[in-house]
Amino acid sequence: MVVCQREGGMIKVTSTGLLWLLLFSATVIAQEKYIASYAGFAGFQAPLWAAKDFGFMAKYDVSADLVMIPGSARGAQALLGGSIHFGQIDGTALISAINQGADLVFVASSLNKFPFSLVAQKNIREPKDLAGRKIGIVSFGGAHEVSLILALKEWNIPRQSVILLASGPAANRLIALSSGALDATLLAPPETSEAARLGLPTLAHMTELKVAFFPMNAIATRRSFLEKNRDVIKRFLQAYAEGIHQFMTHKDKGVAVLSQRMKQKNPAVVEETYQYFASTFSSPPRMSHDGMRTAIDMLQQRSPETKFDRNVNRYVDERLLDELEKDGSSKGWVERAEAAL
Helix, strand or coil, X not given: CCCEEEECCEEXXXXXXXXXXXXXXXXXXXXXEEEEEECCCCHHHHHHHHHHHCCHHHHCCCEEEEEECCCHHHHHHHHHHCCCCEEEECCXXXXXXXXXXXXXXXXXXXXXXXXXXXXXXXXXCCHHHHCCXXXXXXXXXXXXXXXXXXXXXXXCCCHHHCEEEEXXXXXXXXXXXXXXXXXXXXXXXXXXXXHHHCCCCEEEXXXXXXXCEEEEEXXXXXXXXXXXXXXXXXXXXXXXXXXXXXXXXXXXXXXXHHHHHCCCCCHHHHHHHHHHHHCCCCCCCCCCHHHHHHHHHHHHHHCCCCCCCCCHHHCECCHHXXXXXXXXXXXXXXXXXXXXX
16 A cells, blocks of 8 residues: 655655554654663662563563663763663762752662672771771762761771772772772672682671661652653653562572673572572662661761751652552562563
């Protein structure tokens, strides 16, 4: 059947052609690409990997590419600049930016605890031995710095007595620690397992701090994008929640995604990483308000000249999660995930 006809140098579109063009346009809109970032290759990045690799993004018609952007400060900049639509990111940089009026908001959180352990050289046996030592963190202004400052305070060790160095990704920090370039660093699985195999002792687990709750893996977006694309973000959250549930309840799939995404060939390391995080993630992915207040208070102490709003709703919008629960989708997440197997 002829769709278009040329008449006198003009294109005449028949009714059939018009219908085809409308359908094509709708398809293009439906297939719009989105970009979501994660912050590294540690096991706690698994919720976003699971949502993508288990097929839940496709299931809910969210065409998304995943990119790695290390550090919350860089992730916040990418969101503000519009180069990404979603960021799986820790709360520190975004809280500061939102407090200053940035067009950003948290809509979910899959991990509300610090997943780090403080690993050190063999001659460092307890926290007080850290005085005067070089401690590597991924970057300044993120969860690494916050958790370490909280730990030093709890151990009655002055912040000024240690040397904090921005040392990049976990793999780089582990190499620096094993070679003696660093005296200690914060690591998460799988690097904690590798450190143990190298004989490097663990001084402390950040999960054991008195103030262990913290927005570690929060999903953020631009507030303006949320208001204009509520259905897209709701479908994204549906995929995200089902990915978390399936990761936590189906070990074979969880181990497979960790092995592939972490590029880890040692099955024992992957197994340990899975066991650690399968019981740690939040499902459904609700934000810990206590964790948010911990982060806000920490930032206030670090920048006393800046007044931080302690109202969690200033930073978090959980209305879409509320809608999913209200219409029964919180139960449906589990049921649909099971049905997809």
